[in-house]
Amino acid sequence: MSTPAPVVDVHAHLTIKKFRDAIGRNECWHGMTSADGELDNPRNHWSTARRIEEMDRMGVDMQLVSPTDAFYQYRQDAKTTATIAAEVNDEIAELKRDHPTRFGGLGTLPMQDVDLAVAEMSRGMGELELDGFMIEDHVNGLTYDSPVFAPLWEAAEELGAFLFIHQNMRTSVAYRTRNYFLPNSIGNLVDRAITYATFVYGGVMDDYPGLKICLGHAGGYTAFAVDRMDHGWKVWPSSRGRTSGPPSSYARRFYYDSVTYQARTLRFLLDVVGADRVLLGTDWPAPMAIDDPVAWLTSQSEITAAERESILRETAASLFQRAA
Secondary structure, three states: OOOOOOOEEEEEEEOOHHHHHHHHOOOOEOOEOOOOOOOOOHHHHOOHHHHHHHHHHHOOOEEEEEEOHHHOOOOOOHHHHHHHHHHHHHHHHHHHHHOOOOEEEEEOOOOOOHHHHHHHHHHHHOOOOOOEEEEOOOEOOEOOOOHHHHHHHHHHHHHOOEEEEOOOOOOHHHHOOOOOOHHHHOHHHHHHHHHHHHHHHOOHHHHOOOOEEEEOHHHOOHHHHHHHHHHHHHHOHHHOOOOOOOHHHHHHHOEEEOOOOOHHHHHHHHHHHOHHHEEOOOOEOOOOOOOOHHHHHHOOOOOOHHHHHHHHHHHHHHHOOOOO
């Protein structure tokens, strides 16, 4: 009997040790301070051994580790951000090398300078053997339908980089209200639907059909928005952008994590995009994490056994052959 593919969590973060050590010495780290990196969360200080113990408890064989989103630093000088990205990516690559059966790696990029971003992507996918990169929903307000990003999508397609989309601190909702944790609990989901739309209407998915893009937090409101997008696409032909078909026809061109909290929401996502486009995600170690993901998924009668295996193992195995 063949050994089953590992259970892979594609949405798990790391606050890197170099940053933590610098803050522990009361130093500023490339313009980042103790206010960054979510250091108020005790789990961001855990050792690798303690992290692996927690993975074992959760039933997770492998984490696709990405940096805490504070390390984007797109608003800094591009060369400083490139230095941050290089040091972050080096540490994540080292974690992957030291524990190749337990960790994959997603780096970060200096997205405000596309040439520097492409260079770091090439280094990350080549020399460091990362699996891809985590990027924000926009770059200082510039969305991904902008032609300035074309060299990055071309490089990502050629290199086979997995791009995980994850918001940072100020989501669109923050411009209306910053109360009640809404910039996170609702804002993350709003921003992900906007990102989906800009990739689709901007022609990016048609221009680069080999892109592997995963929309974190289950794609946000994307699955709930595509039918209304389709109706707008139908009645307002002048607003179709560079699409070659209705927006919903692109839903299966993306991947999504399973961070939904309720089976009814995950069931809806599966019905829209298919189980082969959904990967296990936890958002660990954030307070919003799903802390018992495998047991939770296994207990949901709304999800079939075949769908569960696809989410836990099979889709990740097809994407990350080096890891699986």
